[in-house]
Amino acid sequence: MTDLLPVHRSTETPPTRSEREQSARLVAQTLEATFLAEMLKAAGFGEQKNSFSGGSGETQFASFHRQAVAEKIAAAGGIGLAEHIMRSILEAEHDT
Numbered sequence: 001m002t003d004l005l006p007v008h009r010s011t012e013t014p015p016t017r018s019e020r021e022q023s024a025r026l027v028a029q030t031l032e033a034t035f036l037a038e039m040l041k042a043a044g045f046g047e048q049k050n051s052f053s054g055g056s057g058e059t060q061f062a063s064f065h066r067q068a069v070a071e072k073i074a075a076a077g078g079i080g081l082a083e084h085i086m087r088s089i090l091e092a093e094h095d096t
Contacts, residue, residue: 021086024090025086027089028082028085028086029082031082031085032074032082032085033067033070033074036074040066040069041063046065046066
């Protein structure tokens with residue numbers, strides 16, 4: 001498992017500012033994608049109501065489709081939430 005925001009240990013070289021920003025950006029983008037997936041679910045994205053829809057397969061795999069779409073949206077810039085989250089992470093890290 002990879003640490004997204006590694007803890008600094010006295011025997012290790014501390015992460016550079018660029019590495020911290022990259023880790024924070026990844027965490028923030030992942031959180032934004034999760035938020036967007038939930039919003040897409042609430043909006044009914046992926047639900048079909050016709051004679052060929054329904055069934056357990058559609059219900060089970062709809063969440064994977066929503067998550068994939070949300071990740072693409074977040075990677076393309078999203079709604080700006082990731083940038084605010086990233087700044088908050090970096091500020092909180094700086095305060096400690």
